[in-house]
């Protein structure tokens with residue numbers, strides 16, 4: 001096993017996760033099998049209890065692990081399936097050491113950061129690196145380890161010490177350190193400044209780690225004299241200094257690395273040059289270029305608790321993007337704060353109310369993502385009602401599905417007091433209830449989590465067709481509440497159809513309105529398994545419906561219609577609207593938005 005460690009310097013939010021994923025991708029393109037580990041030096045055991053509005057979304061894995069969103073980048077870029085152990089946190093390491101201490105495994109010794117915590121970190125890395133993640137047997141060739149945070153942070157010190165020891169333990173030729181740093185340009189003089197990088201490399205060395213490669217984020221390519229200076233002061237060969245300048249979309253990042261021969265530098269350090277092939281990344285390149293050329297918009301209203309951090313819904317955005325590219329449309333997200341759609345806002349803040357309704361009414365499709373808590377729920381309910389009554393394509397995910405069911409109960413079944421037990425534990429008509437296994441007192445890891453199977457109940461429904469007429473599908477879950485099975489017959493008599501259920505037939509997984517162009521709700525989170533070039537079925541359905549391509553898509557058969565290897569879509573592009581320009585969300589220029597990746 002060879003290891004590539006990616007550290008970050010100067011400031012956070014440099015796009016270290018995207019850089020590490022891109023490194024993994026070019027190594028994979030060289031014919032190597034790649035796995036990855038993300039280290040988060042915070043004390044939480046996992047990301048499950050962390051607010052997505054502060055920290056970005058909680059990514060869910062097949063095994064039910066609730067992890068950092070960077071693991072989503074790895075899964076998407078490398079098309080792999082990681083395990084909860086691929087995300088190491090300080091909490092997990094300390095917990096394992098304290099458990100050992102309580103068992104008496106340390107035989108009376110004083111338990112200390114060095115060597116006990118540092119040993120536990122190294123053992124964890126070596127164990128997890130061996131887990132196969134690409135569906136094949138045997139371990140990968142290379143493990144990319146991303147150390148979260150910035151060099152100099154107090155909390156990452158035990159990890160840096162452990163990794164320093166680890167680099168000696170695995171030996172020369174088995175360990176490559178890539179340091180991602182910032183080369184700022186001072187506006188007054190327009191000069192690329194190397195000092196912050198020099199300082200951060202010095203910090204790294206003082207803690208026992210020596211960088212082999214520097215990946216410098218900057219707005220433009222590094223000047224030759226800047227590369228020479230960095231090489232001299234940081235003791236890194238010039239050919240090992242790569243510039244990651246701003247690009248039009250993040251799919252260009254692996255191409256930047258490849259064009260600057262980053263793979264050759266890494267392979268040389270790892271003594272793999274003789275076994276690795278030349279990366280072509282043909283399909284990847286055509287998709288990145290296609291993405292830049294798209295101009296016909298598809299407008300999707302995202303109705304949620306938007307607080308300015310788009311990373312809160314990162315995988316949903318990615319899944320929408322994958323589907324839009326497959327349909328040859330430029331994705332435009334209109335963020336609609338759900339509480340702005342509520343009647344109360346009409347009185348308290350009429351401008352916000354009108355603006356929110358204008359966005360909703362201007363959208364080609366409506367998406368209500370997952371969520372917790374009752375803030376803005378009424379707004380989501382009216383958005384679902386609007387989409388149902390006006391035959392606008394609608395997709396509800398998890399909470400989005402539950403609110404669609406509540407809306408139907410209130411408007412169609414006439415049960416005005418219908419609600420979810422999450423928002424009203426004494427609801428007269430509890431159409432969404434707490435699952436028997438759910439806990440309201442312990443928040444960490446107590447939901448129905450991870451991959452579960454959904455069986456299609458009928459073949460003649462949109463969701464079954466979009467999933468390629470399979471009899472079942474495995475998707476990832478993260479919820480505590482579910483549709484009340486005792487009310488299902490009443491719902492179905494009124495015309496709504498539960499087209500997907502779990503193996504017991506008691507748990508509703510997919511809901512559809514048969515006489516609507518596209519009204520689908522799912523209890524699971526299909527966004528976590530969407531990949532560039534392999535868009536998630538129901539997102540593809542939403543986008544296709546929103547731009548008038550759904551019939552063609554269903555007629556052609558979904559597998560044929562999804563993106564071909566040359567990046568072209570089999571779905572015929574259909575002229576749309578007046579070529580209106582993308583508005584408030586597009587692929588963005590810098591690939592980081594200050595809190596991880598953007599698009």
Ligand code: GLN
Nearest residue numbers: 370371398399479480481
């Ligand atoms: N709050 C809802 C539940 O726990 C929905 C969860 C979600 O959207 N992820 O069931």
